[in-house]
Amino acid sequence: MTAALDVRGLTTRFDTRAGLVTAVNDISFSVEPGRILGLVGESGSGKSVTGFSILGLIDAPGEVAAGEIRVAGTELRGLAPAAMRRMRGSKVAMVFQDPMMTLNPVLRVGDQMAMAVRVHERMSKRAAWARARDALATVGIPAPEERLMAYPHQLSGGMRQRVAIATALLHRPGVIIADEPTTALDVSIQGQILAEIRRLADETGTAIVWITHDLAVVSSLADEICVMYAGRIVERGPAEAVIAAPRHPYTRGLLDSVPSGHAPGQPLPQIPGSTPQLANLPAGCPFRPRCPRATDLCRTTPPARGSDGREVLCHHPLEAA
Amino acid sequence: MTEPLLKIEAVSKRFSRRPALAERLAGRITGRPARDETVHAVTDVTLEVARGEVLGVVGESGCGKSTLGRMVAGIHAPSEGRVTLAGQPVARDRGGHVTKLTPNVQMIHQDPFASLNPRMKVGETIAEGPRQHGLTPPAEIPAMVRALMAQVGLEGAYANRLPHQFSGGQRQRIAIARALAMRPDLLVLDEAVASLDVSIQAQVLNLFLQLRRDLGLTALFISHDLSVVRHVCDRVAIMYLGRLVELAPAEELYAAPKHPYTAALFASVPEIGRGRRAFHPIEGEIPSPLDPPPGCPFHPRCPMAGPRCRTEVPALGPAGPGRAVACHLEHGGTGAEVAA
């Protein structure tokens, strides 16, 4: 079975005043159809840059420096801009944290969705509207005909994000990359969207890369988790396994930092220090300065090790429970 | 029982916006006259905070928790009701111009990238309040700044730097130091850890817990994050669409929520370790505070709503020791029972 999305050795760099910064450093992952991959990390981990790199949305001074990005077997790197535009939207689509990145404020929802349909497929306006209506219904929007006639500002934040997701679904792409799509939403609305996304993956076979900082969301939504730190994937594995028994000290620390499950009022086990600055990374393991298990060995780049679909980038991984 | 430090008495806040001239003209031409818009941000909220207590205020967007916090911090004045600190009003409103009357309430904002003056050295940001109010003799100000920075876990030598040289977590520590410099009786924390990375959030929560132990802080802790509130608060107030719907000691609330909204909110939050599961999100959308529904604000989304809920606003009434709920289910029934 071909993976819906297969990324090998992706490396993205930015040329900044502080020097050449590697935002994404040699990462590899793949997602099967109908599966949800949670890409977890804090600010500066490179999780969003990964999403933008896959869609060819990295502009100067940034550059995808190395790697392969295959969507349903088609290599995206090196595609001509026009071919890339055809892929984007029809085979792989993106949902942003702010739905207004996708929505045009001066067009009716129906008009812009129909336009998005007709960019990639020849069909009548009427058929395009029908397709837009179906897409809205797919993401659980009540009374889709009415929503088609609305302007984005007439919709609530949660409704706009659903419209953005529906727009991403118009061409039934094999892969959707969602970058913190529920972060700005209220928890009760987030719950609704997570439920729809799960159903969507199960029913349509769309592969989803869910980029987030929120471990709780990932643990209840994703099939597989990749934890990113300073541009690298430091741990990967099936969601339940990683959450239940993390092997990288960073993943452990991240899970422990969340208050739920700790006695109220007691100090939380915390990771010391700040999230790393990419321009100024230590040699070897980037987590070394904050890591309780660090030794001199960690001044060298840790190898990837693992089995049973799990992998950890660490010299001193925690034992499997 | 001692007199509570903070008293919020039957407070309401409305924001009115008159349409601009151009909008009124456009309305006249299109035949859809533009009307004054009134946002009912907070409606009839009564709360008390005892000295040394941390009260959590929880709710989703449009619930009025931030407006409530800003009234306590003296940035807004209530449209109705009173906010008093140790018996004295916090702010005065003269013709729409609000003047804060006390330095004894200090606020910590959500976004540490916006809450520090980008062109002022952080030491000066910390020092200017106490200097202005004569809390610290001028000669002792540098020492005070160093001591405060140490207290929040920052090197005193960083006092000469500008905010953009600090990370988000460090900035939030600076904002805390600025608030503590005024030696306030009450802190208002408005989503103070919401914009921080998870690992940094834990550090700042620990700092808050430590300061609370050391200084006996009293605080209003506003947040949408249920697990954070549970961790640091003694009592929790749940707000929905401008109204207080439930008030209870934290542990009891989390163990057994009584308001259907509170229960639904808890059920819809994903939690680590519960595994992948079917979600139980609350149906429907949050109504607009421009046009709140009649009766109980939650009735359009409430699975238990009856006829009475659609017409009569439930009052906040006692529901066990130290607890209060605004729900007809607890107080006389929804009217559905009669029909059935």
Next chain:
Amino acid sequence: MSDTTLSEGGPVPVPSAPPAETRATRLRHFWDDYRRAPMAVAALGLVVLMLLLSFGAPLVAPQDPYDMAALDYADAFLRPGETGSGGYVHLLGTDNAGRDMLSAILYGLKTSFVIGLSAGALALALGISVGLTAAYFGSRVEALLMRVVDLQLSMPAILLALVLVAVLGQGVAQIVLALVVAQYAYFARTTHGAATAERRKDYIEAARSTPLPTHRVLLRHLLPNVMPPLIVVATVQVASAIALEATLSFLGVGLPLTEPSLGSLISNGFKYIHTDRTWLSIYPGVALMVTVVAINLVGDQVRTVLDPRNSR
């Protein structure tokens, strides 16, 4: 140097923050960004050169054009490159009174700079006061002040300046005053726009809820943060003030020829435009044009550098 944080096991050393950024390094970053446009660097060089030459005119210029005793009618209308009775070459020729044109242009440039810079500075101060007051207090104060500003912006600045000079009379101070009144509205508008955006930010709310007195919130918190766009407007408005002054003098209501500015020199030369004595109007005209264009190029590049969208 290490930072410590609280944790269960006592203080834990963490990596220190990046080294302190001083005013000097910020200036160097600004310059690094600025010099990416060679045209703008050339323009800046030109502006500096003209400032040096004009303010150093008594040392550089071959003649003092204000000194009537030094003028000799025998030297009238010498062509560029001819040698006059003073025994030196008049590089740009002489005018009808025997004035050396190069000297007159340098002295005139100085007058133009003095007027442009002082009018710009005063208009900036007035505009900031009006714009900040309007933005901070809002409601009726804002409506009143900004309507006055809008009214003024709807009128051509030259028209307003002409009327004012006609009322106030001739002289450097009068012209500066007229230019300030004609131009402060641009600063007021820009200040108001920037301050309205800044005022909503949390740090202003934090300052107000400390509470700090209003003047401190305005001067220490709001003002420093609305300066960057004002610097750009100021550059452009200095150029515009120089051009306006030249226009007034050209129209004969500005400065008299005994106190030459670029405008009055052009005006004087214009009388001879239909003869072959074109050097009398062309050289002062070129000096004016180069000055105004160079200042505007500098302003454009400052705008580009200060634009946060272009930062790296």
